[in-house]
Amino acid sequence: MNTVRIGFFVSVLLSMVFCWELAGVGMMTCLLYCLSLVLGYRGGSQFREKSSPYECGFEPIGGARSSFSLRFFLLAMVFMIFDVEVVLLFPAMAGMMMDFVPVSVYFQGFFFFLILLLLGLWFEWSEGSLEWL
Amino acid sequence: MGLGQPIADAFKLASKGWIIPFRSNVMLYLFGPFISFFISFSMWYLLPFESQVASFKWAVIWFLCLSSVNVYGVIVSGWASNSKYSMLGTMRGVAQVISYEISMGLLMLFPAVLGMSFEVYEIFSSQKWVWIAFVSYVALVSWSITMLAEVQRPPFDLAEGESELVSGYHVEYGGMGFTLLFLAEYGCLLLVGFMLVGLFFGALEEFSVVFFGLMAAWCSVWLRASVPRCRYDQLMMLSWKSLCPLGLGSVVLAMIMKISAGLG
Numbered sequence: 001m002n003t004v005r006i007g008f009f010v011s012v013l014l015s016m017v018f019c020w021e022l023a024g025v026g027m028m029t030c031l032l033y034c035l036s037l038v039l040g041y042r043g044g045s046q047f048r049e050k051s052s053p054y055e056c057g058f059e060p061i062g063g064a065r066s067s068f069s070l071r072f073f074l075l076a077m078v079f080m081i082f083d084v085e086v087v088l089l090f091p092a093m094a095g096m097m098m099d100f101v102p103v104s105v106y107f108q109g110f111f112f113f114l115i116l117l118l119l120g121l122w123f124e125w126s127e128g129s130l131e132w133l
Numbered sequence: 134m135g136l137g138q139p140i141a142d143a144f145k146l147a148s149k150g151w152i153i154p155f156r157s158n159v160m161l162y163l164f165g166p167f168i169s170f171f172i173s174f175s176m177w178y179l180l181p182f183e184s185q186v187a188s189f190k191w192a193v194i195w196f197l198c199l200s201s202v203n204v205y206g207v208i209v210s211g212w213a214s215n216s217k218y219s220m221l222g223t224m225r226g227v228a229q230v231i232s233y234e235i236s237m238g239l240l241m242l243f244p245a246v247l248g249m250s251f252e253v254y255e256i257f258s259s260q261k262w263v264w265i266a267f268v269s270y271v272a273l274v275s276w277s278i279t280m281l282a283e284v285q286r287p288p289f290d291l292a293e294g295e296s297e298l299v300s301g302y303h304v305e306y307g308g309m310g311f312t313l314l315f316l317a318e319y320g321c322l323l324l325v326g327f328m329l330v331g332l333f334f335g336a337l338e339e340f341s342v343v344f345f346g347l348m349a350a351w352c353s354v355w356l357r358a359s360v361p362r363c364r365y366d367q368l369m370m371l372s373w374k375s376l377c378p379l380g381l382g383s384v385v386l387a388m389i390m391k392i393s394a395g396l397g
Binding site (some may be wrong): 021022025026029030032033036037039040041048049052053054055060063065066068069072075076078079080082083086087089090093094096097103104105107110111114117118121125126130132 | 147148150151152153154155156157163166168170171174178191194197201212214215216217218219220226227228231232233234236238239242245246247250251268290299304307308309310312313325365366369370373374377378381384387389391394
């Protein structure tokens with residue numbers, strides 16, 4: 001149990017060392033951002049006119065968090081389905097690249113899968129969920 | 134002698150004032166530019182430069198993941214600033230980026246399958262004899278269009294169309310928030326240029342990656358000057374009805390090429 005735990009911590013530490021660049025980017029961003037936030041702060045919501053959202057000279061009418069067109073929601077649903085399928089392609093391609101099985105064997109399965117993807121696209125197309133006008 | 138101009142510009146931007154918009158979600162409002170900047174500069178880890186500690190084995194997947202997550206910067210910064218313009222810009226931008234992500238994932242498999250690796254350096258060096266741009270011109274053009282739309286550059290910058298939405302999702306930002314959002318966009322643009330040169334033109338030495346990558350980025354600025362902005366429904370149709378089937382086709386093409394070359 002203990003060795004498992006130690007091994008876990010060591011691997012976490014190693015991956016942290018490996019990700020030094022990410023940490024560097026994060027720290028740099030934090031530093032820059034905090035510094036200039038402190039330097040450039042010109043008042044919060046106490047100035048009513050200045051802090052009101054931009055609306056071409058009007059008084060803002062209503063809130064901005066209103067409802068939106070259903071098209072965007074539908075598109076996000078279509079995207080979900082497609083993205084899951086595309087993401088499924090990647091590990092399989094990785095397996096192919098590691099030479100577990102020859103490409104031609106993979107291709108027989110994949111051709112079927114890609115045809116399925118294309119059929120899904122065709123279905124959404126014919127059903128009209130891709131139309132915007 | 135305009136060399137000092139960018140540096141002076143950076144100082145000017147950093148010293149500009151910023152405000153907290155009325156009824157905005159303050160924490161998210163402040164966090165949005167940080168997300169964008171952090172993600173766009175974490176993506177640079179995948180380039181095979183000498184200064185990197187290690188070559189990144191799953192670089193292509195890293196690119197795919199981070200450019201998918203990049204959309205959260207747009208969502209957070211646009212939604213949290215409680216402005217109608219930024220909300221509209223966010224919705225457009227998100228719909229655009231997620232639709233082009235499908236074709237990006239598929240088209241990225243084309244050089245990956247031909248190079249038989251997800252490691253960027255291996256894909257670069259697999260093109261010693263012939264560039265992938267010559268293998269399939271269609272894949273190159275679709276990839277360039279996809280990338281232009283993915284980083285929301287003109288002619289696909291519908292999310293920040295100046296004529297109808299004032300500046301899209303970053304209209305309420307000033308000072309460093311604005312700077313970080315813009316640096317994130319330009320960082321992505323440069324990285325995309327380097328990726329284009331590496332994946333399709335097989336630039337191998339650091340100098341040629343940087344030089345031709347900058348040229349690709351320069352071309353996108355050139356496009357901004359010469360091409361008008363397209364209509365939103367055209368943008369969506371281009372993604373779903375042209376690039377998506379083309380991407381599927383190019384994956385099949387790459388696998389057929391591998392088999393017929395007798396490498397499988």
